[in-house]
Amino acid sequence: MSIGLDQIMTAAIRHLNGDPTASMAQLAGAVGVSRATLHRHFSSREELMLALGHRALDRWQQAQEAAGVTPAAGSGDPDRIGAALTALLTHLVEVTDEYGFALTDHALAVHPDLARRSDELEEREIALYSAAQRAGLIRADLPARWVSGTVFGLCVAVREGLRRGDVARREAPRLVRESFWHGAAPRETT
Amino acid sequence: MSIGLDQIMTAAIRHLNGDPTASMAQLAGAVGVSRATLHRHFSSREELMLALGHRALDRWQQAQEAAGVTPAAGSGDPDRIGAALTALLTHLVEVTDEYGFALTDHALAVHPDLARRSDELEEREIALYSAAQRAGLIRADLPARWVSGTVFGLCVAVREGLRRGDVARREAPRLVRESFWHGAAPRETT
DNA sequence: ATCGTCTGAGACGAATTTGTCTCAAACGAT
DNA sequence: ATCGTTTGAGACAAATTCGTCTCAGACGAT
Numbered sequence: 001m002s003i004g005l006d007q008i009m010t011a012a013i014r015h016l017n018g019d020p021t022a023s024m025a026q027l028a029g030a031v032g033v034s035r036a037t038l039h040r041h042f043s044s045r046e047e048l049m050l051a052l053g054h055r056a057l058d059r060w061q062q063a064q065e066a067a068g069v070t071p072a073a074g075s076g077d078p079d080r081i082g083a084a085l086t087a088l089l090t091h092l093v094e095v096t097d098e099y100g101f102a103l104t105d106h107a108l109a110v111h112p113d114l115a116r117r118s119d120e121l122e123e124r125e126i127a128l129y130s131a132a133q134r135a136g137l138i139r140a141d142l143p144a145r146w147v148s149g150t151v152f153g154l155c156v157a158v159r160e161g162l163r164r165g166d167v168a169r170r171e172a173p174r175l176v177r178e179s180f181w182h183g184a185a186p187r188e189t190t
Numbered sequence: 191m192s193i194g195l196d197q198i199m200t201a202a203i204r205h206l207n208g209d210p211t212a213s214m215a216q217l218a219g220a221v222g223v224s225r226a227t228l229h230r231h232f233s234s235r236e237e238l239m240l241a242l243g244h245r246a247l248d249r250w251q252q253a254q255e256a257a258g259v260t261p262a263a264g265s266g267d268p269d270r271i272g273a274a275l276t277a278l279l280t281h282l283v284e285v286t287d288e289y290g291f292a293l294t295d296h297a298l299a300v301h302p303d304l305a306r307r308s309d310e311l312e313e314r315e316i317a318l319y320s321a322a323q324r325a326g327l328i329r330a331d332l333p334a335r336w337v338s339g340t341v342f343g344l345c346v347a348v349r350e351g352l353r354r355g356d357v358a359r360r361e362a363p364r365l366v367r368e369s370f371w372h373g374a375a376p377r378e379t380t
Numbered sequence: 381a382t383c384g385t386c387t388g389a390g391a392c393g394a395a396t397t398t399g400t401c402t403c404a405a406a407c408g409a410t
Numbered sequence: 411a412t413c414g415t416t417t418g419a420g421a422c423a424a425a426t427t428c429g430t431c432t433c434a435g436a437c438g439a440t
Binding site for chain 2: 158
Binding site for chain 2: 416417418419420
């Protein structure tokens with residue numbers, strides 16, 4: 001069996017998180033495999049990036065499913081929607097930690113298949129934010145699409161913070177949650 | 191005089207905002223100039239990118255100065271600090287609109303000079319956020335450095351929103367302001 | 381021990397990009 | 411009209427990356 005696809009992809013992603021422009025040779029080295037072997041698994045660089053992109057989207061999708069995004073949005077139940085939102089944010093932080101480079105990599109955003117899937121996943125989240133607005137959990141004076149954008153922005157912020165060591169991994173979920181819900185203004189202390 | 195450096199850089203940045211991996215030939219075409227002429231002004235690609243990076247940082251610095259970031263932080267006056275924060279957010283949105291690609295471009299982040307300047311500018315903003323915390327304008331249970339990160343994240347969100355047409359240009363400042371200060375939770379209606 | 385499979389090392393050509401160079405044409409100022 | 415400057419077009423070599431290929435060695439199963 002030698003080496004598994006998963007190990008290759010995992011190591012490649014880890015390396016790409018640090019250097020998004022790494023060549024196939026660099027990636028092979030980082031994986032601990034010869035360039036020839038890397039090409040035996042992924043016949044071209046684009047194929048590798050496509051696979052990595054799909055993997056990142058898989059994880060994103062799993063995060064949504066684990067949080068019960070779509071069922072919660074359809075239920076209209078404020079409690080379920082609130083729970084789904086909280087769970088989603090936590091899961092998204094984890095995905096960001098693993099697949100951070102995918103957030104801003106241009107090559108991925110350009111690929112039609114990935115873009116389509118990404119849009120699809122985003123729409124599901126927007127549906128959740130819309131449902132949350134109807135349930136009174138999220139303010140209605142911000143477009144749900146923009147709310148989705150702020151979550152994306154917070155993920156980028158987490159990625160940067162983790163990369164530079166400014167943010168402790170165990171603190172990240174709380175920071176995102178607090179910033180997402182309440183921003184930077186002081187809480188109204190009762 | 192023929193063509194000015196400013197025009198070249200402006201056109202190059204505009205094009206790089208859409209395609210961050212554009213080659214010198216593509217940039218020359220976008221500028222409306224031959225590749226030879228582009229090389230007469232910037233002897234290498236790295237030199238061009240360095241100049242563009244410095245230009246983006248210039249604009250960022252101008253935004254800070256126009257908002258009076260450092261003086262406000264030093265004054266300790268809550269009113270001045272609050273005004274500086276509001277002004278800063280507005281100016282940052284403008285800079286993001288013009289130099290969005292610089293937010294996430296890897297080549298720029300890697301350059302030592304640019305990284306140093308960027309860190310310096312960020313520290314000034316963090317000083318403002320710290321001062322705002324001491325003045326009670328920003329909650330103290332979030333690290334000032336993280337608050338700076340959220341602003342960065344909101345800028346990335348604005349860039350994406352503008353690029354995809356999800357966010358109207360004139361709406362952007364309000365969205366950023368609201369999200370930064372109060373997040374997505376419904377405002378406590380009095 | 382042998383066979384089949386997988387791997388690493390490396391050579392190879394193709395394609396792209398970069399930086400340099402030359403030369404002819406266009407342009408403006410005098 | 412002429413001179414000096416600037417430009418565009420294109421040729422050129424060098425470097426990098428990519429994808430393919432070959433070949434020898436390592437490995438496990440039988």
